[in-house]
Amino acid sequence: MKKLWGGRFTKSAEEWVDEFGASISFDQELVMEDIEGSMAHVAMLSKTGIITEEEAEKIKTGLQQLKEKAAKDELEYSVKLEDIHLNLESHLTELTGPVGGKLHTARSRNDQVATDMHLYLRKQVEQIVELIQEMQEELIIQAEKNVETIMPGYTHLQRAQPISFGHHLMAYFWMLERDKERFSESLKRINLSPLGAGALAGTTFPIDREYTAELLGFEGIYENSLDAVSDRDFILEFLSSSSTLMMHLSRLSEEFILWSSQEFQFIELDDSFATGSSIMPQKKNPDMAELIRGKTGRVYGNLMGLLTVLKGLPLAYNKDMQEDKEGMFDTVKTVTGSLKIFAGMIRTMKVKSEQMEKATKNDFSNATELADYLSDKGIPFREAHEIVGKLVLACVQKGCFLGGLPLDDFKNAHPLFEEDIYEVLDPYTAVKRRNSAGGTGFKQVSIAIEKAKEFLGNKEFANK
Ligand code: ARG
Numbered sequence: 001m002k003k004l005w006g007g008r009f010t011k012s013a014e015e016w017v018d019e020f021g022a023s024i025s026f027d028q029e030l031v032m033e034d035i036e037g038s039m040a041h042v043a044m045l046s047k048t049g050i051i052t053e054e055e056a057e058k059i060k061t062g063l064q065q066l067k068e069k070a071a072k073d074e075l076e077y078s079v080k081l082e083d084i085h086l087n088l089e090s091h092l093t094e095l096t097g098p099v100g101g102k103l104h105t106a107r108s109r110n111d112q113v114a115t116d117m118h119l120y121l122r123k124q125v126e127q128i129v130e131l132i133q134e135m136q137e138e139l140i141i142q143a144e145k146n147v148e149t150i151m152p153g154y155t156h157l158q159r160a161q162p163i164s165f166g167h168h169l170m171a172y173f174w175m176l177e178r179d180k181e182r183f184s185e186s187l188k189r190i191n192l193s194p195l196g197a198g199a200l201a202g203t204t205f206p207i208d209r210e211y212t213a214e215l216l217g218f219e220g221i222y223e224n225s226l227d228a229v230s231d232r233d234f235i236l237e238f239l240s241s242s243s244t245l246m247m248h249l250s251r252l253s254e255e256f257i258l259w260s261s262q263e264f265q266f267i268e269l270d271d272s273f274a275t276g277s278s279i280m281p282q283k284k285n286p287d288m289a290e291l292i293r294g295k296t297g298r299v300y301g302n303l304m305g306l307l308t309v310l311k312g313l314p315l316a317y318n319k320d321m322q323e324d325k326e327g328m329f330d331t332v333k334t335v336t337g338s339l340k341i342f343a344g345m346i347r348t349m350k351v352k353s354e355q356m357e358k359a360t361k362n363d364f365s366n367a368t369e370l371a372d373y374l375s376d377k378g379i380p381f382r383e384a385h386e387i388v389g390k391l392v393l394a395c396v397q398k399g400c401f402l403g404g405l406p407l408d409d410f411k412n413a414h415p416l417f418e419e420d421i422y423e424v425l426d427p428y429t430a431v432k433r434r435n436s437a438g439g440t441g442f443k444q445v446s447i448a449i450e451k452a453k454e455f456l457g458n459k460e461f462a463n464k
Pocket of ligand 1: 023027082083084109110113317319321322323
C-alpha cells in the first residue's frame with residue numbers, strides 16, 4: 001500500500017516496523033472527533049475560498065458517509081496507514097476521488113491530532129463531571145438516611161470520638177465537590193482550538209482559525225502555533241485531576257472494605273457488587289472496592305508516564321507525543337467505570353446501624369466528653385485531660401468502660417463531677433452536642449446536607 005507521505009521515500013519499512021510506529025490500534029477511538037474536526041476544517045476552506053464550494057460539498061458528503069460507517073463500526077483500518085488521520089483520509093479519497101486530497105490543505109496531522117484530543121477530552125470531562133455528581137447524589141441520599149446513625153470515628157484507626165455516619169459519608173461529598181470543580185475548571189483550558197497551527201508555524205493560506213474554533217464549539221484559539229501543537233498540559237491536568245479523584249475513591253474503597261469485614265460489620269455490600277470465592281463457600285468479597293483501590297495505581301502511572309514522556313521534548317511536535325493517548329483513554333475508562341460502580345455500591349449497600357452503635361458503646365471514645373465536662377466547669381482543659389486519663393486507666397484496670405464507673409469514683413477524681421455525667425457519656429448525646437459549624441452534631445449534618453443539595457442545584461432527590 002502506498003504511503004500518503006511516500007513521495008520522498010525509495011523503499012518502504014518492513015511490516016513489523018510499521019506496526020511499531022502505528023497508533024491506529026488505539027487512536028481509532030478518536031474517529032468521530034477526527035471527522036468532526038475535518039468537517040469544520042473543510043467548511044472553513046470553502047468559506048475562505050481556499051477550495052471551491054463544490055469541492056467542499058463533495059468532501060463533506062464523503063465525511064458524512066464515513067461518519068455513518070463509523071457509527072456502525074463498519075470502517076476498516078490498516079496498520080500500513082499508521083493512524084486514524086491517514087486511515088480516514090484514504091477512505092475519503094476512495095469515496096470522493098482525488099478531491100478528497102484537498103481536505104488536508106492548510107492542515108497538518110499535528111494540529112489535527114491536537115484538535116481531536118481537545119474535542120475528545122472535552123466530551124469525556126463533561127461526562128465525568130456528571131458521573132461525579134451522580135455519585136454525590138447517592139452520598140447525599142445515604143447520608144440523609146443516616147444523620148442519626150452513630151458510629152465510632154477514628155484517628156490512627158483507633159476509636160477517637162463517636163460521629164454520625166451521615167457526617168462521615170458527607171466528607172466524601174465535599175472531596176468530590178472539589179474534584180468536580182477541578183475537572184470543570186480544566187475545561188477552560190481543554191476548550192481551546194489548536195486547529196490552524198499547521199505543522200508548527202501556521203500556514204500561507206488565508207485560513208480563519210476563529211471560524212473553525214466557533215464551529216467546533218471551542219471558546220478560543222491557541223495564541224501561538226508552536227504551543228498549539230506541542231501542548232499536552234490539558235491531558236496532564238486531566239490525569240492529575242483523575243489521580244486525585246481516584247485517591248479519594250480509593251480511600252472510600254478502603255473504608256468499605258474495612259466496614260464490610262467480619263471485624264467491623266458496619267455495612268454489607270449488595271450481592272450485585274460482591275463476589276464469592278471458588279474454594280471458600282462462605283466468602284463474600286468486596287472485589288469492586290478492591291479493584292477501584294487497585295486501579296488507582298494505573299491512573300497515577302498514566303500521569304507519571306506522560307510527565308516523563310514530555311519532560312525532554314524540544315518544540316514542536318515529536319513522535320514521542322503519540323504516547324499521550326493510551327494512558328488518557330485508559331484513565332477515562334477507569335475513572336468513568338469507578339464512578340459508576342461507586343454510585344451503585346452506595347445506593348445498594350446495607351447500613352448496619354445497630355452494629356455501628358454497639359461499637360460506640362464498648363470503648364473509650366466518650367472520654368473527651370468528660371474532659372469537656374470539667375473544662376466547661378472552669379477546670380483548665382489540660383488538667384481535665386489528666387484527670388480523665390487517670391479515670392480511663394482505672395477503668396482499664398477494673399475491666400470496665402467509663403459509663404460503668406460508680407459516681408463515687410468520679411467524685412473522688414474530681415468533686416465537680418455530678419450525676420449528669422452519665423448522660424454526657426452517652427455516645428448519642430456526645431454526637432448531638434458537637435454542634436459547631438461543620439461538626440458531626442445532627443443539626444450540623446442536616447445543615448450540611450441542605451447546603452450540599454444547593455451545590456447540586458437542588459435537584460429532586462425524593463424520586464431516587
Ligand atoms: N499518530 C500521531 C500522534 O498520535 C499523529 C500525529 C503525527 N504527526 C506526525 N508528524 N508524524 O501523535
